[in-house]
Amino acid sequence: xxxxxxxxxxxxxxxxxxxxxxxxxxxxxxxxxxxxxxxxxxxxxxxxxxxxxxxxxxxxxxxxxxxxxxxxxxxxxxxxxxxxxxxxxxxxxxxxxxxxxxxxxxxxxxxxxxxxxxxxxxxxxxxxxxxxxxxxxxxxxxxxxxxxxxxxxxxxxxxxxxxxxxxxxxxxxxxxxxxxxxxxxxxxxx
Numbered sequence: 001x002x003x004x005x006x007x008x009x010x011x012x013x014x015x016x017x018x019x020x021x022x023x024x025x026x027x028x029x030x031x032x033x034x035x036x037x038x039x040x041x042x043x044x045x046x047x048x049x050x051x052x053x054x055x056x057x058x059x060x061x062x063x064x065x066x067x068x069x070x071x072x073x074x075x076x077x078x079x080x081x082x083x084x085x086x087x088x089x090x091x092x093x094x095x096x097x098x099x100x101x102x103x104x105x106x107x108x109x110x111x112x113x114x115x116x117x118x119x120x121x122x123x124x125x126x127x128x129x130x131x132x133x134x135x136x137x138x139x140x141x142x143x144x145x146x147x148x149x150x151x152x153x154x155x156x157x158x159x160x161x162x163x164x165x166x167x168x169x170x171x172x173x174x175x176x177x178x179x180x181x182x183x184x185x186x187x188x189x190x
């Protein structure tokens with residue numbers, strides 16, 4: 001089982017745990033196990049799980065997810081920016097290096113972002129560059145909301161017309177969709 005050590009916690013890849021965790025286990029877990037189970041839901045940001053462990057018990061996946069999103073909103077602008085910046089670009093450097101998390105790899109692979117042609121890679125590099133130059137952030141897209149790669153590219157292109165405040169709000173909304181899907185997979189509901 002893949003293990004990632006972040007902030008002193010040994011975090012098992014959520015990808016490896018998919019469907020094997022029950023909400024009752026999360027509610028009863030000790031602090032370290034709690035963060036190990038949920039620390040990867042928000043991309044490379046176990047601090048979200050750390051901040052909600054004392055808010056247990058959770059009545060449902062929705063209740064758990066709402067608590068996690070609340071922790072992000074309570075983290076203020078600096079915490080939110082750090083969370084957004086923890087995400088990889090689509091078909092970006094991390095994908096090329098093979099350093100995506102298991103969850104991100106799975107999400108990007110579903111739409112073929114991990115197996116692009118040379119021309120498609122160049123298109124993605126250009127979109128990522130333009131977005132990062134304008135907003136200073138990776139473009140966060142909840143791939144689970146898309147049936148095909150072309151709609152993701154169209155969304156990225158469309159979002160380049162936004163202002164920074166709008167994109168921050170959209171990035172957090174997209175992270176909400178991503179993390180809801182990850183929780184559903186972890187708990188065998190997706």
